[in-house]
Amino acid sequence: MFPTPIEKRSRAAQLSYQSLLPLALILWLLPLLAVANFSIKPESDFVNGNYWGLPSSFDLFANYGRVFFESNMPRYLLNSLLITIPTVIGAVALSAMAGFALGVYRFKGNLLIFFMFIAGNFVPFQILMVPVRDLTIDMNLYDTKTGLILFHIAFQTGFCTLFMRNFIRALPFPLIEAARVEGVAEWKIFWYVVLPLMKPALAALAVLIFTFIWNDYFWAVVLTQGPDAQPVTAGITEFNSQFRAAYHLMSAGSIVAALPPVAMFFLMQKHFIAGLTLGAVK
Amino acid sequence: MSHATVPDTHPPAQRGWYKRNEIAVTPLLFLAPAILFFAVYVIIPIAQSFWISLHEWDGLGEATWVGTANYERLLGIGDQNMDRKFETSFWNNIKWLVLYLLAIPAGLFIALFLNQTVRGIRIYKSLFFFPFVISQVVVGLVFSWFYLPREGLLNALIGLFGFGPVNILGDPSMATYGIIAAGLWPQTAYCMILYLTGLNAVDPEQVEAARLDGAKGWRMLWYVILPQLRPATFIAFVVTIIGALRSFDLISVMTNGGPFGSTRVLSFYMFEESLSEFGFRMGYGAAIAVILFILMLGFIAYFLWSMYQDEKGGR
Known part of the structure; x- marks a missing residue:
């Protein structure tokens, strides 16, 4: 040591x-x-x-009471929750499937597609901003939670696929071959053989994506406005202008906004850290 | 093992097209939704941004083709000066990039400090890590209150040593450094956790062998420990570079680009040009984004190349 x-x-x-x-x-x-x-x-x-x-x-x-009963804070918190949870489910589902395809099968372009996901995950948000905002407006989803969720699912799929694929690669391959010899359909191999073994990866990603999405600010500002759809990171600006210079209330508000991912982290620490290190560091 | 629960399905005598091509078709089916989402929201928009950057466009009406005029104006090609805001943003990005890397040695230092087995050390590790879990918006607020000239704790502390109140975020020569310091806080925590997990995996036999050979302290760290921490260092490097170039939330919350535009970075300037109250200049904004993207592409290519080397080594 x-x-x-x-x-x-x-x-x-x-x-x-x-x-x-x-x-x-x-x-x-x-x-x-x-x-x-x-x-x-x-x-x-x-x-x-x-x-x-x-x-x-x-x-x-008294202070926290005012945060909860005299401001839009509860609405923003609810919005955050309603944005974060569908995103977690969507991104984890899509990437589990994509990771299975990339991790188990050999086909032309496998590595290319995999690297496309990784590269996309690293690009600056700004290069996506104008077209994504445009697309969201065209689909009539501007200032809705759905618009934000769809984008988040798509973008997080990059990171999640990287993680899932590497995790599946590390699983014992003979298990899959054995199932094939038995004549088990491929989708059943995914569902009954691979997925149960992926539980740690699913948990790690779920916790991590929850935190990432909850803490997102940029896309919240670009794709939403106002308390109907905005999550708490963006809503806190409005909260702070409501209680301008009332530091005791603004502080209480920020603590409330920061709390859910913190709670998530302390409850699921092991999974969280496994996710952060991308599984590359054991 | 769960595959024991799979029902016994022997292939029927008549095998359909799907059955015969199952191995080839399944991966495509499994990839389709992810690729669709990713293409629509990530890949195609990158190309669109390039296209938009060659136009002048307010986001609503018709876009006018202007060729490379946006880039010429940004970079000051021809008989015009470089866009001053762009110049400031670019150099601020370089400052971010260089100073943010301090998170790596700082994280390693804290990890070494905490890599012990005394009572309650797990709680300490989590508490040291937890700035990373807080959203950057809240980190920004916390630090802007920390820096306040009158109410801020920082000035109270340096006041004890007889220094006098400084308004970090109000001073154009210091504001960027103040924001970077705030950003380093969660980033250091991230690097720390990477190194803590890395240190856990360090081979104890090698350490003991090195000890028998008389290695200790710095030499041990440099020649025995750090080489084994290579994977952790690589990830720390990747996430820190990406984090530095993505900085937006902190600037937006702490100074909103001010004072006098001194804390702008490319990502913030791009947002400002495209969507601010001064009007929507999507074409110009897209051009800034493209330059930021090209800047990042160098790093992305390097990361991918490193990962590709690992892949070739694997199965």
């Missing part, structure tokens, strides 16, 4: 490491802690210039 395990070092080194850890963490999360502190302060603290000290009264419920 590298670096040398701390247990093998002197007692002094162990103690200083143990005390350095929380210190480093606090320093690392300082901007966030400041915002968390903002979000439980009463308004009077800002008037009196008590910006960084302890809150003079504990106003967590």
